[in-house]
Amino acid sequence: MTEGLNHIKKELEILRNSILEHDYAYYVLADPTIPDAEYDRLLQKLKKLEGENPQLVTEDSPTQRVGISPVEEFAEINHLVPMLSLDNAFHEQDLINFDTRITERLQKLGKVKENIEYVAEPKLDGAAVSLRYIDGSLALAATRGNGNSGEDITHNVRTIASVPLRLRGENPPKLLEVRGEVFMPKDGFIRYNKLALLNGEKPFMNPRNAAAGSLRQLDPSVTANRPLEIFFYGMGQFDGFERPDTHSGVLELLYSFGLKICPDWQIVVSVSDCLKYYNFMEKKRESLPYEIDGIVFKTNSILKQELMGSSSRAPRWAIAHKFPAQEELTIVESIDFQVGRTGALTPVARLKPVFVGGANVSNATLHNIDELVRKDVRIGDTVIIRRAGDVIPEVVKIVKQSSTKRGKKIDLPKRCPICKSEVVRIEGEAAARCVGGLICDAQRKESIYHFSSRNALDIEGLGIKLIQQLVDNKLVNNPADIYQLTVEQLSKLERMGKKSAENIVKNIEKSKATSFGRFLYALGIREVGEVTAQSIAAHYETLENLMGEEGKDLCEVPDIGPIVAKNIQDFFANPRNQKMVYKLLDAGIHWSKSRSIKPKRTELTGKTVVLTGSLSSMTRDEAKQNLHQMGAKVTNNVSKSSDLVIVGDNPGSKAEKAKNLGIKIISESAWLDLFNK
Numbered sequence: 001m002t003e004g005l006n007h008i009k010k011e012l013e014i015l016r017n018s019i020l021e022h023d024y025a026y027y028v029l030a031d032p033t034i035p036d037a038e039y040d041r042l043l044q045k046l047k048k049l050e051g052e053n054p055q056l057v058t059e060d061s062p063t064q065r066v067g068i069s070p071v072e073e074f075a076e077i078n079h080l081v082p083m084l085s086l087d088n089a090f091h092e093q094d095l096i097n098f099d100t101r102i103t104e105r106l107q108k109l110g111k112v113k114e115n116i117e118y119v120a121e122p123k124l125d126g127a128a129v130s131l132r133y134i135d136g137s138l139a140l141a142a143t144r145g146n147g148n149s150g151e152d153i154t155h156n157v158r159t160i161a162s163v164p165l166r167l168r169g170e171n172p173p174k175l176l177e178v179r180g181e182v183f184m185p186k187d188g189f190i191r192y193n194k195l196a197l198l199n200g201e202k203p204f205m206n207p208r209n210a211a212a213g214s215l216r217q218l219d220p221s222v223t224a225n226r227p228l229e230i231f232f233y234g235m236g237q238f239d240g241f242e243r244p245d246t247h248s249g250v251l252e253l254l255y256s257f258g259l260k261i262c263p264d265w266q267i268v269v270s271v272s273d274c275l276k277y278y279n280f281m282e283k284k285r286e287s288l289p290y291e292i293d294g295i296v297f298k299t300n301s302i303l304k305q306e307l308m309g310s311s312s313r314a315p316r317w318a319i320a321h322k323f324p325a326q327e328e329l330t331i332v333e334s335i336d337f338q339v340g341r342t343g344a345l346t347p348v349a350r351l352k353p354v355f356v357g358g359a360n361v362s363n364a365t366l367h368n369i370d371e372l373v374r375k376d377v378r379i380g381d382t383v384i385i386r387r388a389g390d391v392i393p394e395v396v397k398i399v400k401q402s403s404t405k406r407g408k409k410i411d412l413p414k415r416c417p418i419c420k421s422e423v424v425r426i427e428g429e430a431a432a433r434c435v436g437g438l439i440c441d442a443q444r445k446e447s448i449y450h451f452s453s454r455n456a457l458d459i460e461g462l463g464i465k466l467i468q469q470l471v472d473n474k475l476v477n478n479p480a481d482i483y484q485l486t487v488e489q490l491s492k493l494e495r496m497g498k499k500s501a502e503n504i505v506k507n508i509e510k511s512k513a514t515s516f517g518r519f520l521y522a523l524g525i526r527e528v529g530e531v532t533a534q535s536i537a538a539h540y541e542t543l544e545n546l547m548g549e550e551g552k553d554l555c556e557v558p559d560i561g562p563i564v565a566k567n568i569q570d571f572f573a574n575p576r577n578q579k580m581v582y583k584l585l586d587a588g589i590h591w592s593k594s595r596s597i598k599p600k601r602t603e604l605t606g607k608t609v610v611l612t613g614s615l616s617s618m619t620r621d622e623a624k625q626n627l628h629q630m631g632a633k634v635t636n637n638v639s640k641s642s643d644l645v646i647v648g649d650n651p652g653s654k655a656e657k658a659k660n661l662g663i664k665i666i667s668e669s670a671w672l673d674l675f676n677k
């Protein structure tokens, strides 16, 4: 090789290593070391240099993730060590029996005196894969298949950014067969399905199908566009290093090779700790960024694993403790349309009650008329119902039964089921709406409920049940009427004693002292959420300004576009709304100017901030107020457009997500330092 070529080879090596290090920091540690633009420059430089010297391109170069041409078929690959399955535990007792089996057997062998130590890992809901690294470079990737052999999906697995094409370290092992789960994170799944629907393609049923389907593509450029991730959880064949003597040691070793491990694994001792971890993760399940369907418990000592051995199907030293199913089958008994605060009609399936996701479910939403048409749900259909955590149960899809005669197609009603006003569809909107406005009892009730809700005027005790009674008894027609209620009127209502009535009147009185932002939010103007209401309040300072001449320039307020501006102007132009606003002010609703003072210019001005975890110095609402005063916009969810995440104690998945997205995270005290500057 010439001197010049040698020099280029060295330069390529340095560039590749540097990119691989950045990939590792970004994808595995979730702690990026350089800005995206700088990374792109390095990659471009490498591409250019490789383009000029094609003979120096290596298979594990970061430019070689997506192969050029699709494969014609999937070749068969024999696993060097079989990929076993896991036995399941569905009840606590199954887990206790599992622990007893191991303890008794090892006791017989004289190998155990105390409680067994296990590694607890989330059971990831994706597709199992086996990867083979030879001399540190990714050589093969295969599906589980029948356990002994699977399909060659190397071309697709190479496209997953968190799969290293080369293992880290100076002395990579001669051979490493490594096992893991490819999955589609929840946010990627939602994003992907939205896009699929927009493009008229079929969405995936769940993240598991999405992962498995994405891996079974002949064309790797298709897989490359799917948001896939991987967590590794075990080893097959290996050569060139000493095997750790615990499973936790194996996980740490894999991690040191640059292989991504699920961050939520833990060592637990005794079966009662296993159950504690199971319960803890079940609560955390909804907020995790990836789907899990249970917990895998693995005996930590490799020696004990070997003593326990395996059947041909599954190891005796591990078990999968499954969570209750989140999807079940049931029958649709009827379909109603519910009317919400803004008149939107939501189709709701009334069901034969079914136990799903840990609760009895008899209603499930169909979201909107388009969803109902797309899913074509009819009375009498057998459907899959999904209830995940606190999310409203939904109809996933119908189960086709060709033999049975189906009910009639459900059409959008022409008239509102509550007030019989016309139902219209506005172009570009998913919802069909009742045009009845406050004539419609349903909208009336929901808007009064919104007015009194916690983040609006916060009238404690004035819940939806009470509001329904008040409206049905014609005691309240709109939010302003709340302030005319007397103890006498209230105590005549069902299930209402004098004491409760007095308390409610007291709470109504208390709600009169509020803030301009809360008041605006409480009015329930279409698309004016808390954040928008706060921005408007900070900008205009007074209601007179907003309702007067100045209010015409609403688009000047940060984050307000022409549609929201029009909604606000239409609201205040309506004489009925004007009357209600003045009636509310006459009733004594007030706010001090100081609470809606123009924000100070600070380091956070114009920044989008997310709060997570419990704060020790103030309530969440106070923190929001303070952030608004610093000129920041506070949102609930972390996304690419977030600028900063403030973390209190026990932060959940939001902090994790921020870390993954490379968004700045600061502690509560660091934020207070900024605030008190």
Ligand code: IVH
Residues within 6 Å of the ligand: 083, 084, 085, 086, 121, 122, 123, 124, 125, 126, 127, 128, 144, 181, 233, 234, 296, 315, 318, 320
């Ligand atoms: S260990 C010999 N660990 O569950 C042990 N499997 O039912 C084999 N899975 O095919 C598997 N998360 O796809 C293991 N942390 C985890 C897992 C896990 C998900 C899947 C894997 C396997 C299936 C077995």
